[in-house]
Amino acid sequence: MSAFSAIGETGEIDANQFTPEQEPQPTWCPGCGDFAVLKSLKQAMPEVGRSPDEVLLVTGIGCSGKLNSYFESYGFHTLHGRSLPVARAAKLANPGIEVIAAGGDGDGYGIGGNHFMHTARENHDMVYIVFNNEVFGLTKGQSSPTSPKGHKSKTQPSGVAKDPIRPLSMALASGASYIARTAAVNPNQAKEILVEAIEHDGFAHIDFLTQCPTWNKDARQYVPYTDIQDSDDYDLDLTDRRAAADMMAETEAALYEGTVLTGRYYVDDDRPSYGQEKQNIGEMPETPLAERYFDDDYEWERSYDFIESYT
Ligand SMILES: Cc1ncc(C[n+]2csc(CCOP(=O)(O)OP(=O)(O)O)c2C)c(N)n1
Ligand code: SF4
Ligand SMILES: [Mg+2]
Numbered sequence: 001m002s003a004f005s006a007i008g009e010t011g012e013i014d015a016n017q018f019t020p021e022q023e024p025q026p027t028w029c030p031g032c033g034d035f036a037v038l039k040s041l042k043q044a045m046p047e048v049g050r051s052p053d054e055v056l057l058v059t060g061i062g063c064s065g066k067l068n069s070y071f072e073s074y075g076f077h078t079l080h081g082r083s084l085p086v087a088r089a090a091k092l093a094n095p096g097i098e099v100i101a102a103g104g105d106g107d108g109y110g111i112g113g114n115h116f117m118h119t120a121r122e123n124h125d126m127v128y129i130v131f132n133n134e135v136f137g138l139t140k141g142q143s144s145p146t147s148p149k150g151h152k153s154k155t156q157p158s159g160v161a162k163d164p165i166r167p168l169s170m171a172l173a174s175g176a177s178y179i180a181r182t183a184a185v186n187p188n189q190a191k192e193i194l195v196e197a198i199e200h201d202g203f204a205h206i207d208f209l210t211q212c213p214t215w216n217k218d219a220r221q222y223v224p225y226t227d228i229q230d231s232d233d234y235d236l237d238l239t240d241r242r243a244a245a246d247m248m249a250e251t252e253a254a255l256y257e258g259t260v261l262t263g264r265y266y267v268d269d270d271r272p273s274y275g276q277e278k279q280n281i282g283e284m285p286e287t288p289l290a291e292r293y294f295d296d297d298y299e300w301e302r303s304y305d306f307i308e309s310y311t
Contacts, residue, residue: 012046013045013046013049013050013051014046015042015043015045015046016042017045017051017052017072018041018042018045018052018071018072018073019042019070019072020069020070020071020072021072023070024069024070026066026069026070027066028063028066029212029213029214030213031211031213032063032137032210032211032212032213032214033131033133033183033184033185033208033209033210033211033212033222034063034064034066034067034131034184034210035184036184036185036187036190036210037064037067037102037129037131037184037190037208037210038067038070038071039187040187040190040191040194041067041071041100041129041194042071043187043191044191044194044195044198047191047195048098048195048198048199050098050198052072052073052074053073053074054096054097054098055073055074055097055098055099055100056073056074056075056076056087056090056094056097056098056099056100057071057073057074057075057076057100057101057102058075058076058078058083058084058086058087058090058099058100058101058102059075059076059077059078059083059101059102059103060078060079060080060081060082060083060102060103060104060107060108060112061077061078061079061080061081061103061107061138062080062103062104062106062107062131062136062137062138063104063131063137063138063212064102064103064104064107064131064133064137064210065077065083065102065103065104065107065138067102068102074097076090080106080107080111080112081103081107081108081110081111081112081113081115082112082115083101083102083103083107083108083112083115084101084108084112084115084116084119084124084128085115085119086101087099087100087101087119087124087126087128088119088122088124088126088274091124091125091126091275092274092275092278092284092289093288093289093290094288094289094290094291095125095275095284095288096288096290097290098198099125099126099127100126100127100128100129100198101126101127101128101129102128102129102130102131103129103130103131104130104131104132104133104136104137104138104144105130105131105132105133105134105135105144105145105146105167106135106136106142106144106145107130108128108130109130109132109144109145109146109165109167109170110144110145113145113165116128116170116171116174116205117170117174118174119203120171120174120175120176120203120205121174121175122175122203122274123175123176123177123202123203123271123272123273123274123277124202124203124273124274124275125201125202125203125273125274125275125276126203126204127194127197127198127200127204127206128203128204128205128206129194129206129208130167130205130206130207130208131208131210132146132167132207132208132209132210133209133210133211133212133216134146134147134148134151134164134212134216135147135153135212135215135216136215137212137214137215137216140154140215141153141154141212141214141215141216142154142155142156143155143156143160145164145165146164146165146167147160147164148160148164148256149161149162149163149164149256153215164256166248166249166252167205167207167252168181168205168207168248168251168252168265169245169248169249169252171205171207172241172244172245172248172265172266175203176202176203176204176205176266177200177202177203177204177266177267177268177269177271178196178197178200178202178203178204178205178264178266178267178268179204179205179244179248179264179265179266179267180193180196180197180204180205180206180207180262180263180264180265181206181207181208181209181251181261181262181263181265182206182207182208182209182262182263183208183209183210183222183225183260183262184208184209184210184211184222185209185211185221185222185223185225186225186227186262189227189262189263190208193206193264194206196264196267200267200269201269201273201276202268202271202272202273203273209222209260209262222260223260224260225260225261225262226259226260226261226262227262227263228247228251228261228262228263228264228265229263229264230263234247236263236264236265238264238265238266238267239266239267239268241266244265244266247265248265248266251265
């Protein structure tokens with residue numbers, strides 16, 4: 001059965017539709033947390049009612065970047081750290097498609113950190129899943145921006161001398177309008193958070209703790225974890241920016257002391273997405289680029305119009 005249906009057609013959506021017809025054998029190592037991201041993402045799709053032909057999955061480079069090899073949808077495997085600019089362009093050209101970007105901690109918080117900051121600032125309507133395993137997995141275990149201070153690896157034989165990045169705080173300071181952390185060991189919470197993030201209109205950042213048993217043997221498996229929404233110890237107002245900042249700071253410090261806190265941290269449903277802002281100032285074309293058909297003459301005509309308007 002083909003997993004693809006006509007765009008816009010509704011009907012029962014099944015998680016299995018997101019398994020490629022000729023499923024490649026995953027090259028992820030046994031016990032890798034990446035399997036849980038794939039599973040929870042597939043399980044989220046029926047709940048948001050999106051079929052494979054309504055989804056674009058854009059990935060960076062890394063073990064995490066292989067996600068779209070095992071997920072049936074439109075896909076774009078980009079360069080290291082470059083998933084977000086591609087995802088942004090795709091969303092602006094085709095606002096009707098559900099855009100999900102994904103990559104690793106090295107990819108998203110290191111080489112792609114600048115794109116992360118500005119995509120959050122501009123509140124592009126998409127989900128960004130960062131597989132945070134605290135190492136460069138694919139390239140064999142070098143320290144990454146989230147490796148704890150003192151972490152020893154081939155590139156840092158005496159231990160990392162730097163403090164790690166605080167991804168949740170960085171997302172909040174940059175302007176993301178939905179921010180959550182989940183973990184591969186908690187696939188039900190992961191699925192629920194993915195559903196919310198996909199349904200959110202704006203930039204939804206999910207820091208997804210994924211264990212790498214091959215190259216990060218010292219790393220915690222992220223158990224036991226506490227879901228801050230389930231715990232009586234916390235009563236967080238998700239719309240309160242200051243409270244979110246404090247909760248994130250506590251969570252980020254706790255992780256490196258062996259306590260894993262997960263859950264939703266911040267949700268701003270009022271902030272318009274970048275596409276909406278562009279519409280408000282009359283800069284979004286009424287017919288999205290992806291729905292236009294050009295013949296040769298039309299395309300030339302429009303090019304001249306465009307050049308003339310800027311000369
Ligand atoms: C521009 C560029 N620099 C470096 C690399 C080499 N490289 C490939 S994957 C990777 C790191 C992957 O780590 P991470 O993003 O954390 O993903 P993981 O494999 O852990 O999922 C690096 C440095 C590259 N492909 N391109
Ligand atoms: S190297 Fe680590 S991150 Fe990569 S597939 Fe293996 S366990 Fe997963
Ligand atoms: Mg990594």
